[in-house]
Amino acid sequence: MGRSKRVDGSNLSSETLDSLRSSIKGKVVVKGQSPEEEYRPLLERWNRMHIKEANIIVLPESEEDVSATVKFVAEHNLDVAIASGRHTYSGPSSGYGLIIDMRNLRKxxxxxxxxxxxxxxxxxxxxxxxxxxxxxxxxxxxxxxxxxxxxxxxxxxxxxxxxxxxxxxxxxxxxxxxxxxxxxxxxxxxxxxxxxxxxxxxxxxxxxxxxxxxxxxxxDPQVYSGFFMFPPDKVDAYLELMNVMHQDYVMKSNGKFACNGFTAIMGGNPIPGFLVWYDGPEEEGKKYIQPLLDLGPIYPGSGAEMKCHTETTDWKQFEKMFPPQFNRLVGTSTQISYPLSVDILKRTVQKFKEVVATRPENLSVSKLLFDLRDYSKVASVPLDATAYANRREGCLIGVDFIWDKEELDKEMMQVTKDFIAEVRDWIKQDNEQKGIADVGAHVAATTLYALVSDGDEKLVSVFGPNLGRMKELKKKYDPGMMWDKWYPVDPEV
Ligand SMILES: Cc1cc2nc3c(=O)[nH]c(=O)nc-3n(C[C@H](O)[C@H](O)[C@H](O)COP(=O)(O)OP(=O)(O)OC[C@H]3O[C@@H](n4cnc5c(N)ncnc54)[C@H](O)[C@@H]3O)c2cc1C
The missing domain is CATH 3.30.465.10 (Uridine Diphospho-n-acetylenolpyruvylglucosamine Reductase; domain 3)
Structure with a gap:
């Protein structure tokens, strides 16, 4: 059947829209017809760059509502997107046609x-x-x-x-x-x-x-968790510490210690930091953070304490790092093997600093992330056991360039693509020297984390050797390609 051109629903008559309304308990909000104060807030996304003026937003109240809405989409060949937490980095939960917005189904x-x-x-x-x-x-x-x-x-x-x-x-x-x-x-x-x-x-x-x-x-209800930030002159020592933290602490904790590096830019200088999380009592957790204390001095406000797990994931504590005017971003990532090449890490931080320096006012809350988690449990599952294809150990390097003005969107998207392409290139060359398979090699797991990507990567980089089976399943479950927003697999291509 293949991909057919879907329509945005702007030409649907009011009788047709009423038939949708009468088939579900939930709300149907229509651009230009529903009150603006009802319509506009529903478009909000964590990444405001991906706000699109959908023609129809349906807010189902039940599974039956979802089912009736999908039938309506099929009958009218509408462009459709699914929105749940609206937290995606790229734009799959936005569209110009019909949005099935799941926000009222949270039981x-x-x-x-x-x-x-x-x-x-x-x-x-x-x-x-x-x-x-x-x-x-x-x-x-x-x-x-x-x-x-x-x-x-x-x-x-x-x-x-x-x-x-x-x-x-x-x-x-x-x-x-x-x-x-x-x-x-x-x-x-x-x-x-x-x-x-x-x-x-x-x-x-x-x-x-x-x-x-x-x-x-x-x-246990509580974990030992917090963050540590260091002055700019500690950047090199911080990057050198990453292999030690991963090998001697994270990997020797039976999965209980998570440690992620992050770097922000302040006053033109990189400020390095670690987020730490230990699933155990404070006395034990303290042993895992000792190298960070030794690296000090730490910035005031840094430290770890016992907290409920839900406090450690509470978005409110991160909100101050993302002031509301900085709400446009391209998040993208790549993966680097252990032991980490400290030279590549240094070049990555240097490059990040240079990009932020081009627009210090607009890019000041941008972040660079180094995910030092233990991935052996994830990698222990066979690659063909699920569609997820990034089952290998490695450090995820994520870059979030975050800016404040719509007119920078195009430029910053390109800057981000160029940035990550350059880092991938350094890693590729390093991998070649070490004889490690890379993205697109088809034989190994991919090194791309699709949930932190610009949404524009090649399908083989996302699904690796599982792409063939994805195509077979697409043919079976969605031959008309209704679901075409998040890395859609076209069986014909
Ligand atoms: C601040 C922040 C922190 C993050 N931290 C992490 C992290 O620690 N670990 C991690 O793995 N990722 C993380 N992410 C990435 C996040 O997991 C993805 O962006 C994810 O897609 C968000 O899901 P959502 O439902 O909120 O997104 P939405 O924007 O609502 O949806 C995105 C897409 O997900 C799919 N989808 C959503 N709901 C459904 C459904 N019910 N059925 C089928 N498909 C559906 C659809 O393709 C949809 O278009 C983070 C993102 C942000 C912004």
Whole structure:
């Protein structure tokens, strides 16, 4: 069947829109017809660069509503996007046609005995974390509570608990999925196993998940967590410490210690820092942060303490790092193997500093990230077990250039692409010297983390050797390519 040209719904008559309204309990908000104060806030996204004026926004109140809306989309061949937490870096939850906005479907129930959470498809990570924490359990989710479970689960999902329990997607037990014809099916190890394979890393290529069932884990209520920042003259020592932190601390903690480097620019100079998280008591946690204290002096306000796990993911604590006027960004990433080439890290920080220096006023809150987590649990799952294809150990280097003015969008997108291309090039050359397979080599896992990417990468870089099976499944579950926003796989290409 292949891709057919989808329409944005602007020509639908009011009778047709009324038929949609009368088929669901939830709201249908229409551009130019619904009050602006109702319509406009629904377009808001974490990354304002991707705000698009959708013609129709549907806010389902139930799975039946989702099903009826998908049938409507199919009948009128509409362009459709799924929005859950609206936290994606790139723009798949935006579009000019119809948005299925899952924000009113956030009910979570926890079975403490079975250690399972059932979450509606629009739940935020924090909804599940809070419900689980109330009974002494934890789900695997990402670093912040505000991301939707919809995007993070279907895209893979990495969090502080991944070193112990794998990806968010690896902790998915079952899902209810709305397919392109509006039917709802179960995907699990028992039913529709191929679909279950596909929704764990294949994004929304095969359908909209209306309900996720997750495995939960026993946990102490508190963890030892915080951040440490250092003066600019410590940058070289900080980068040299990364291999030590990874090898001698992270990798010797049985998955309990997560340590991520971040670098910001202040007054034209790089300010290095580490976010730390230890799943255990303070006395033990202190041993893991000793090298950071030795690296000191640390900036005032730095430090770690015992906190509830949900406090460590609370978006409010990060909000001050992202003042509201800085709300346009391209986040992108690549992966570098261990032992890290300190020379590449230094060049990356230097390059980052140079880019920010070109527009210090506009780019001042930009961040560079070095993810030093233990990925052996994630990498222990066979590459063909799920669609997710980035199962290898390595340090994720993420760059978030964040700016404040719409007129910089085009330029900054290019700057970011050039930046990451150059870093990838350095890594590629280094890998060649060391004989390590690289992105696009087809034989190994990819080195791209699609959830932190510009949305524009080659499909083979996202799905690696799983791309062939993705195409087969697309042919089966979405031959008309209704779901075409998040790395859509075209079976014909
Ligand atoms: C501040 C911040 C911190 C982050 N931290 C982490 C982190 O620690 N670890 C990590 O792995 N990622 C992280 N991310 C990336 C994040 O996981 C992705 O951006 C994810 O896509 C967000 O999901 P969402 O539902 O909020 O996104 P949305 O923008 O609402 O949706 C994005 C896309 O996800 C798919 N999708 C969403 N809901 C569903 C559904 N119910 N069924 C099927 N498909 C669906 C659709 O393709 C949709 O277009 C972070 C992002 C931000 C902005």
């Amino acid at each position: 979570v129930s926890v079975d403490a005995e079975k250690m399972v959470a059932v979450a509606q498809g629009g739940s935020l990570a924090g909804d599940i974390e809070s419900a689980a924490e109330a009974v002494g359990l934890r789900p695997v989710m990402g670093a912040v509570n505000a991301t939707g479970c919809g995007g993070i689960t279907t895209g893979g999902g990495i969090g502080n608990l991944s070193a112990q329990y794998g990806l968010v997607a690896d902790n998915l037990l079952a899902a209810r999925v709305a397919l392109a014809d509006g039917s709802i099916v179960i995907a699990s190890e028992e039913e529709n196993q191929d679909l279950f394979w596909g929704i764990r890393g294949g994004g929304s290529n095969f359908g909209l998940v209306t309900e996720f069932t997750y495995k939960l884990h026993k946990a």
